[in-house]
Amino acid sequence: MNTQFPAERILLGPGPSPVPSRVLRALGAPTLGHLDPQYLTIMDEVCEMLRQVFRTKNALTFPVSGTGMAGMECIATNLIEPGDEVIVCVNGVFGGRMKDVMERCGATVHAVEAAWGDVIELDQIAAALDQHPKTKLVGIVHAETSTGAHQPLEGFADLVHSKGALLVVDAVTSLGGHELKVDEWGIDAIYSGTQKCLSCPPGLAPVSFGDRALAIMDARKTKVQSWYLDVSMLRKYYTGGGGGRVYHHTAPINMTYALHEALNIVLEEGLDARIARHEKMHLRLRAGLEAMGISYIPKRSLHSLNCISIPAGADDAGTRKRLLEEYGIEIGSGLGVMAGKAWRIGLMGHGSTARNVDLVLTALREVLK
């Protein structure tokens, strides 16, 4: 079959984000075997760099061999046993998905809800924990990709731990673009994706498990329902080291090269500088959009994803189509209840630049004329 070589889009949607040519070049490097000593060194370095980006010392930090949702499922299947009670915070599509995933693991899920675009208040979680004292874990989305809401997390772990539960965090759209301190904030298990603020193509899901999570997994009475995502086996491959490494499945070799290079780039820039850049570019875009009379939907917006109201009279699909065809710019449509009402402009990783901000503002002004 014959397909044109893919166009060079400027990816300003909810992910994937623009991939640096260094990462694309790493992706196309010669394939090694998954037990080759060279490959194991690369994988060990990926895990070490992920620890730096998550700001954690957790030994069990590695990329799951699937996209972001596989990371969510990995944490859910390993921490939950049938009959467990959990609390999930739902204020958008991804909180709703976490609820669904955990129910499929056999959990009774108590939802703590907020309006789409709002964030969850600590008081709400406190009340839910009081109401459901057997709660095993509290799941919450740090960066709700469907609404652009930025969830505060500081102080949450103290409350959750005081009730004997774990704090589980979805950081798909924040890792590498927003402040996120796994150890300092007391997060027990966290997952992310590669195709957002890390600017690597999709295909891997970085996860990290702390000691409390390890203890829960070690104490399981039932087998993890997913063989593919069973951490009791995966940890023998990812943290086996020194001859004790055990084959589980064939990891996505070339994707690991790409993530290695993407993480190199993140650490060369420096996490603090990268996070500051994301904030600066968000403010630059925000100023431009608000000057056009376009308003933000979430009260507390992410820097990596700008969820805005479609201006009155503007054609949703038509505008996005023109941006794509005339400018090669991808922006995202509204998801779930926001379909037809919102656009989502991502400024993630390599894509979060003044050049892109100014271009998308110029293009929007032109197309919305």
Add this chain to the structure above:
Amino acid sequence: MNTQFPAERILLGPGPSPVPSRVLRALGAPTLGHLDPQYLTIMDEVCEMLRQVFRTKNALTFPVSGTGMAGMECIATNLIEPGDEVIVCVNGVFGGRMKDVMERCGATVHAVEAAWGDVIELDQIAAALDQHPKTKLVGIVHAETSTGAHQPLEGFADLVHSKGALLVVDAVTSLGGHELKVDEWGIDAIYSGTQKCLSCPPGLAPVSFGDRALAIMDARKTKVQSWYLDVSMLRKYYTGGGGGRVYHHTAPINMTYALHEALNIVLEEGLDARIARHEKMHLRLRAGLEAMGISYIPKRSLHSLNCISIPAGADDAGTRKRLLEEYGIEIGSGLGVMAGKAWRIGLMGHGSTARNVDLVLTALREVLK
């Protein structure tokens, strides 16, 4: 961090197999959004080419976003509901894994066993079906990567269907290298990997579901336990087409490019020619090994994977290490009960060439001196 650029290995192990430079180049093409019309065209073409390689008309043929084992788990979780009875044929590691995966889905698994290296006889399955009349499906491995045994499948579906069960096949190490006729042989659900005879890096798992499998999935009373692998949602993305396509998860975009190019290469060569080449190269290697006094373990060997006894007195790990370090050749160690007793020499896809056969024979002769 600093890591050397990966070495150019000659991958003659149990997979990954050598990846053509065309495929590596496709892998590094610019990343598109997963709902970009250009990407959807590429994905549609991948599905269509997979149909050709599987020799099926099954509409529901697509690459699962994970490595081969995710394909196995996708089929198991979607076809099985808790309490189901199934039969799994076990004559090596991967049959054993299928049993484990299906038990985790809540099935009662009746194992039909053969010695490692042997194949399963139709009579054994007939007897098991008589003994377990409620059997929902029979799972069998076409190409047992741990033993190199080549399982015949012709005629199996007639028996299985006559008892009202489905035939589920693991074709991870056969697709694109061995004769495999999904429709003609009556296979109801099948999974494979990309990193074997298709010579694409690992990261995707081609699967195909026939009408009987669809009917079983449509009649489910319970939710699929894996959200990530739930075909009732995945099919809306992969076969939605014409505006009806629904976002599920972000597919591994660049891996899809690579699979597209790998399938192009398979179809340019032609399936028949490719299968004949795999046989010819297997026979060439076999003649050379037997001339050295090295014997095959399975009675009926795969063409894609040669599982041989380690010659008396030879140093297992030392030999493989010298092959890797002095020749850049990777061969596989024995797996499971064959650890320390067997080597596995893969001649898969792009790696199945006279040049590689003659090189590995020369290198082995030299190292075993």
